[in-house]
Amino acid sequence: MNALIIFTWVLIANPSNIQFSTESLMVESNSGYLQLEWNAETNAISYVLQQSADANFNEFKTIYQGPDQATFISGLDNGTYYFRVGNESGHWSDTLTLNVKHQSLSLAYTLFGLGFLVFACTVFIVIKGVRTSTTHS
Template identity: 25%
Template sequence: MLLCFTCIFAGFSPALAVVPPELNCALPAEDGIHRSSDGVVDLKWTDQRALTYQLEQQTNGGDFELRYEGPDQSSVRTGLSQGDHVFRVRSIDSEGQASAWTDIRIQVEYMEPARVRLLLITGGIVVLATISVIIFGHLNHRKEESA
């Protein structure tokens, strides 16, 4: 105890390894890959000793880009394009030492365009049929009233 107090008083601090934060995602995972069907991911990380966190994102094998830097321990990313995304986070302690990166892989897969078109066409037919039934019922009702 005296040694640590002396080191701190003299301006030295014992070297402590900065532990990488634990990175979590609520999306279901299969083979270590989390899957999103709507392009939204909610990331959370924990490290009680860090002052600052850096979150970076890589899309489809490109370069990592800084998406967040600050004290918050979560980030919601929306509007992700279809494909593979890697998010990584690291913590930075009060002395400016950065931990190793902790990463997580997200695969975004939207519905196939042919299926979307089929659903839109089906929905359009249902709307037109409903409007036709309403108009036909209204016209028949008016005929019965006038007769």
């Protein structure tokens, strides 16, 4: 409990200089993946990236810990996700909000059907061309 109080005091007493490299802290995705990059003015040795389902980070999971200032996140379902990055000094960035809304299933089937149609036409043209060239030879 004492560690939590000290950690909270460090967060309040030391404002963060870590920032995400996005133009806005509200990001939309229709694919469920995202590359997160962050900048820091300090020479931090290690960063921690946390993901949460609530903006207060009452429950979170650490999805990256290490020296890099970027990571790739994939496999996210529809929903709202919150991210923050901190360093070993206890400084945290502002919260980045990601809203994931995948393309509709009907659009996916339509694009798949169009792709299959193009493939079938290409196969037909190739086979017809081979037959025509063998009959003229």
